[in-house]
Amino acid sequence: MRNNNGLTTIGFDADDTLWQNEQFFRLTEKRFAAMLVDHGEENQISARLLEAERRNLAVYGFGIKGFTLSMIETAIEVTDGRVPASVIAEILEAGREMLSHPIEVLPNVRETVETLAGAYRLVLITKGDLFDQERKLAGSGLGDLFDAVEIVSDKNAATYARLFSRHGDGPAKSMMVGNSLKSDVVPAIEAGGWGVHVPHELTWVLEHVEAPVAEPRFRQISDLGQLPALVESLKN
Ligand SMILES: [Mg+2]
Secondary structure, X not given: OXXXXXXOEEEEOOEOOOEOOHHHHHHHHHHHHHHXXXXXXXXXXXXXXXXXXXXXXXXXOOOHHHHHHHHHHHHHHHOOOOOOHHHHHHHXXXXXXXXOOOOOEOOOHHHHHHHHHOOOEEEXXXXXXXXXXXXXXXXXXXXXXXXXXXXXXXXOHHHHHHHHHXXXXXXXXXXXXXXXXXXXXXXXXXXXXXXXXXXXXXXXXXXXXXXXXXXXXXXXXXXXXXXHHHHXXXXX
16 A cells, blocks of 8 residues: 555644743753752752653652642752742742743644644644643634544553544554653554654653654654655655
């Protein structure tokens, strides 16, 4: 079969695929390290924070609120329990600011989604804090272009099998597009779909895995603007 195998459904990741996200974490992390400058170098504080995030992921899930709690936990650790309440207040304030950052839609996103919207079923699939993801989607102005929005606690092969069956014709006729190999690309291919990687210059270290270069359904584009042509090329 030399068409795109009846591709009917395209899933899009949101953070750092449709709009900026990781940059706000990086900025806050720098600010956090500056608050604790008497207790370690920036890279040491960052490493301790990452350890806390890794430990807490299964409990708090992804998103800013869990990140804020991990900053507090790290501050307590690196100060041997002596972190002043004023610093805790600063951390909480930094977290609150992240939860109200402006939405910056990435280049070529709107045009791409508009181009594909008529011909394919489009599903936004994102993980993180429900409230925050809803806020960002509303702020992006992209909400009406999607046929469905799914905010999930994690993204694995079972997630994609379920969502592409619910909103499409099953994973084999679906494609997932995103900046995270670990969350967007590899599990979508594992579920039987296409996985398209759109790298973002900032991607969280816990989202890195090897690119599945040997997989026939793996593709990589440098910019979301290349997606319509890619989808078209799969028909041949
Ligand atoms: Mg992402």
